[in-house]
Amino acid sequence: MKKILITGATGQIGTALFPALCKRYGRGNIIVAGHNRKPDPGLLETDLYVTLDVRDRDVLANIVKNHHIDTIYHLASLLSAKAEADPQLAWDVNVNGLYNVLEVARHQHCAVFYPSSIGAFGPTTPQDNTPQVTVQRPRTMYGVSKVTGELLCDYYHHHYGVDARGIRFPGLISYEVLPGGGTTDYAVDIFYAALKDKKYTCFLAPGTYLDMMYMPDAVRAAIEVMEAEPGSLIDRNAFNVTAMSFAPEELAAAIEQHVPGFSISYDVDPVRQAIADSWPNHMDDSAAREQWGWQPRYDLQAMTKDMVEKLNKKIEGTEAEGRKKKA
Numbered sequence: 001m002k003k004i005l006i007t008g009a010t011g012q013i014g015t016a017l018f019p020a021l022c023k024r025y026g027r028g029n030i031i032v033a034g035h036n037r038k039p040d041p042g043l044l045e046t047d048l049y050v051t052l053d054v055r056d057r058d059v060l061a062n063i064v065k066n067h068h069i070d071t072i073y074h075l076a077s078l079l080s081a082k083a084e085a086d087p088q089l090a091w092d093v094n095v096n097g098l099y100n101v102l103e104v105a106r107h108q109h110c111a112v113f114y115p116s117s118i119g120a121f122g123p124t125t126p127q128d129n130t131p132q133v134t135v136q137r138p139r140t141m142y143g144v145s146k147v148t149g150e151l152l153c154d155y156y157h158h159h160y161g162v163d164a165r166g167i168r169f170p171g172l173i174s175y176e177v178l179p180g181g182g183t184t185d186y187a188v189d190i191f192y193a194a195l196k197d198k199k200y201t202c203f204l205a206p207g208t209y210l211d212m213m214y215m216p217d218a219v220r221a222a223i224e225v226m227e228a229e230p231g232s233l234i235d236r237n238a239f240n241v242t243a244m245s246f247a248p249e250e251l252a253a254a255i256e257q258h259v260p261g262f263s264i265s266y267d268v269d270p271v272r273q274a275i276a277d278s279w280p281n282h283m284d285d286s287a288a289r290e291q292w293g294w295q296p297r298y299d300l301q302a303m304t305k306d307m308v309e310k311l312n313k314k315i316e317g318t319e320a321e322g323r324k325k326k327a
């Protein structure tokens with residue numbers, strides 16, 4: 001039976017990954033670690049939650065040892081926009097944090113999942129059908145840290161035998177937790193604005209195509225790559241995965257089908273626009289499909305329908321809870 005540690009577990013991916021891993025391996029076998037974001041109250045009431053700054057290797061090593069961890073899903077990271085605002089902190093968390101995870105995994109014989117990103121590419125990368133192996137010259141600290149992470153994972157596998165695997169996530173869309181400072185965050189913010197105000201001001205320009213994925217597919221991809229037979233993995237680390245590619249106006253049109261009267265306007269943020277322009281329009285994920293059977297289940301229409309339904313219920317529940325507290 002696996003014993004799994006999730007770092008950065010209170011973020012966008014971790015919040016969705018935790019229940020999926022609990023369902024698959026049993027709740028008592030999943031330890032969640034967070035640092036800056038307040039965890040769900042239910043986690044604080046159990047012995048499953050631990051406080052961890054991934055820059056503190058000794059604390060990390062003790063957690064892994066004390067809980068008999070054999071697999072680490074390492075999600076703790078500063079995302080693109082926040083990383084550009086504080087590049088020194090981004091390097092410290094994103095690179096030194098991963099280095100600590102890999103060192104602990106080396107000594108305590110753990111497998112490691114590492115999420116890379118479309119941010120690992122740059123303006124000289126082919127933007128359409130971006131290959132699995134291609135030019136990676138990002139111009140953001142987030143991208144630099146992700147490329148470094150990919151190389152570190154390869155190094156630790158080849159030199160120390162650490163079972164390090166990973167995928168390059170596109171922009172991720174979910175309703176569980178608000179996004180945490182990424183360039184693709186507009187694709188989540190737009191749903192909240194649509195349901196609350198029926199209008200949204202987008203910080204990316206129309207025609208800005210980016211790869212995207214709905215969170216249920218992202219969680220499934222993370223689990224599937226870790227469960228894949230090792231002998232089938234040629235690339236092993238940093239697999240391109242995607243589900244859909246769209247521009248803001250196309251997402252707005254899909255939302256308008258479920259929220260009549262919704263409108264979108266634009267106030268372009270030059271920093272985030274420059275980041276988005278350096279990323280691919282669409283990645284080629286054939287390596288993931290061939291080596292471990294990757295197959296997305298949600299396209300733009302299916303994702304939009306589910307997001308509107310789930311987010312509506314969440315907003316209604318929050319409002320009802322607020323009324324209950326006031327009564």
